[in-house]
Amino acid sequence: MLRSLSIKNFALIEQLQVSFDAGLITITGETGAGKSLLLGALGLLLGKRADLSSIKDSTAKCVIEGGFDIKQYELHSLFEEYELDYDDHTIIRREILPSGKSRAFINDTPVTLQSLNALGVQLIDIHSQHQTLQVTTNDYQFEVLDALSEVDRELTSYQRGLILLKQKQKEVNLLINNQEEYTKEFEYNSFLLKELEEGKLKVGELKELEEQYETLINIEEIRERLSESLSLLSKEEAGISDQLNIVKTNMAKIAPYSGVLDNLSERIQSVYIELEDVNNSLYDELDGLEADPELLEQVSQRLQMIHNLQSKHGVTTIDELIEIRDQLQIKVAKTASLTDDIETIQKEISTIKKQLDQVALKIHNKRRKALPKLVSELENILKALGMSNATFKTSLGLQDSYLSNGKEVLEFLFSANKGGAFGELRKVASGGELSRIMIGVKAILSRYTQLPTIIFDEIDTGVSGEIAHKMADLMKVMSKNLQVFSITHLPQIAANGQSQYKVFKEDIDNVTITQLKLLTEKERIREIAEMIGGKNVSDSALTHAKSLLYPG
Structure with a gap:
């Protein structure tokens, strides 16, 4: 969980320090105000390569620091692997020097970008509309299915056996x-x-x-x-x-x-x-x-x-x-x-394959049992998000090949319309449909596994009205199990946040800088009213904003 973020001398941000709570956090602001800068800073913090152009003042260094509560993520083994000091409250710091060189630290220990990235993917999951293509990949579909199947123990056993099988096959070859x-x-x-x-x-x-x-x-x-x-x-x-x-x-x-x-x-x-x-x-x-x-x-x-x-x-x-x-x-x-050695190893390979087949069958049976549940839950969520005719056609077949996650081929086909032809998600689903599918998938996953902090970057583009309410409700439900950030232009989603931050630009001494502030109750009503009716806030917009913030 991201608890604090400090940014100094990055792009239009001169100095920014902010704290975050759990739950659903919404971030709003006009287009061009600098919301993308926050994501850029977080990207650097999580291991993306630095660019000297990111420095606001080229004579001073850029520093980005994030504080994370990681107790719930069970990351001790990762810290041991990279020889890092573990702390439930972990501090990650990234520095870009005027020379263009970059340095990274985890709990004040210098680390490589590889180490930083390995930890970063466990802490924050950033989703923008173009990144929803992840849901179209077979590997990710298996990841979602396995969360519902509860096959962690079997998968671990299978993957250990697969490593041994590959070693023996290499030896015999x-x-x-x-x-x-x-x-x-x-x-x-x-x-x-x-x-x-x-x-x-x-x-x-x-x-x-x-x-x-x-x-x-x-x-x-x-x-x-x-x-x-x-x-x-x-x-x-x-x-x-x-x-x-x-x-x-x-x-x-x-x-x-x-x-x-x-x-x-x-x-x-x-x-x-x-x-x-x-x-x-x-x-x-x-x-x-x-x-x-x-x-x-x-x-x-x-x-x-x-x-x-x-x-x-x-x-x-x-x-x-x-x-x-x-x-x-x-x-x-x-x-x-x-010849004797070859025969001996071939017998060992045969034994390993039999054991792998048994474990793969257990995995298959659990997945086959969970697949209808996944489809049903996902279709129900999509119906609530305005895709009433969205349906999936799935199949899960065993094959002879030993893959990294079992011996199955998963077919995950989609149709958005009644009587429409089924096809692969990446081919038949639009960007807006993929966004909703991804939110639905994440909502399901949040109930079955411990996910990192999720940041939805305007993933609600193209959504309005009642569907926006449903999407907001879905994000709020997700936030009961994990920290959720939503960068949004929708007042319905903004109002559902336990807290709301505003990104804005201001000119100080003829220099434009980007600021981020936690809105008070009154400021929040005003901001949401502006999102509804524009800068000239009407009484009806204020009333509507209050009704969104305090429904019923």
């Missing part, structure tokens, strides 16, 4: 796309993997195989040179071992004579022992050497297989081949498991 891509490579990867697995590769194996191959292919030369070396070492009397043994014996006999000789003797002894060990190793190596053409062939084939794999995969080590094998195992296994 991604897996299917991956499967198509992997399947193209699956056979080739499987072939490569089989080759590598059959190779039974081992770390460090290549070096061992190459040494074994070199030994086997050069075995005759190795035997020949080992034999010659053994002969030189162990030939009796002339062999290196016998000669070194003589040296060792001689050195042992003279070792006691000096430390140097003793050291040399020990070194000769070590060399002799090492030589004997080498000699034995040469015997062992020669004894173990045997030509093995079959083994040579096996080693050669093994080496060739490894070299072929290295060449195919563009690597130089067995370690790299093993890494490629492990990667291929993952790819092949992943491709094989994708």
Whole structure:
């Protein structure tokens, strides 16, 4: 509920501060007096983009501030979402600086226009005649129907399920796309993997195989040179071992004579022992050497297989081949498991759809039950507003598609005349008819849900006489449940307000400014009389004005 409004340095408004009560508030004034400026200021307050031309004095900033009672709107979650301090009495402020920059604040916290707009739509609903096209949209028609259907709990459940369904469908589509891509490579990867697995590769194996191959292919030369070396070492009397043994014996006999000789003797002894060990190793190596053409062939084939794999995969080590094998195992296994993963998610999707279908059916049944009530109430209101032949033809059918608000198609057709063809509202209803339909819809909604403050901007254009009285009565009934502003030229509506404000222009120091004032009882009678008969107020106009203000 809008409790206060302060406007400074905006268009023709120099300084304006006003408070509002609950109920029906009417705003009157001559054409061009500045009623649209109030709406413009409120638009800025609720998040519309600022324009430097809005500033009256280009050297000072423009400030618009509104105070709202929001306790009844249950907006705690919205404040949490935008990280704002909640207060039952919330202050919104918008500033336009001379530089053209704009700033916005909610309870003194700087906010973006997105945050401001998100809160603004929850606080004030502005309706002018051209904005009544909203009632022609299918989404809005569902919104109205759902208010009567009381499907909030089911809709919340359905929409949560729909989010989950879309997530799962996205997952399965991604897996299917991956499967198509992997399947193209699956056979080739499987072939490569089989080759590598059959190779039974081992770390460090290549070096061992190459040494074994070199030994086997050069075995005759190795035997020949080992034999010659053994002969030189162990030939009796002339062999290196016998000669070194003589040296060792001689050195042992003279070792006691000096430390140097003793050291040399020990070194000769070590060399002799090492030589004997080498000699034995040469015997062992020669004894173990045997030509093995079959083994040579096996080693050669093994080496060739490894070299072929290295060449195919563009690597130089067995370690790299093993890494490629492990990667291929993952790819092949992943491709094989994708089918199972896809089937699992598809089963989950099927379960979610069944649950959604059940909830959608509950929503449908509640809507179907409420639809005749909506049509009946709306037609009765329109009859009271002078549209005695206005009728609606509606249908509500289930379909297969999962929409954001259920699985239904709502057809909402209208005819203003007896025997007239039914058609979509936007095609067959005139501007005046749409205005009355919108007021009727809002009147119905106000009984079933907590609406924000509503501002009707000359939505009563083209209405007069008894219909104006009925429209005024309707607005007054609505105002029992919410704050209603009506910017009007109709005395019947103006008189029905719990309070009435007048917008007017006045010249101060050769400067024209727009003012807004709360009318006293006498001022109200005068204003309504002028609305009835013009500036030259007659006694009959005054009497008529009083009768409108104080009927019966």
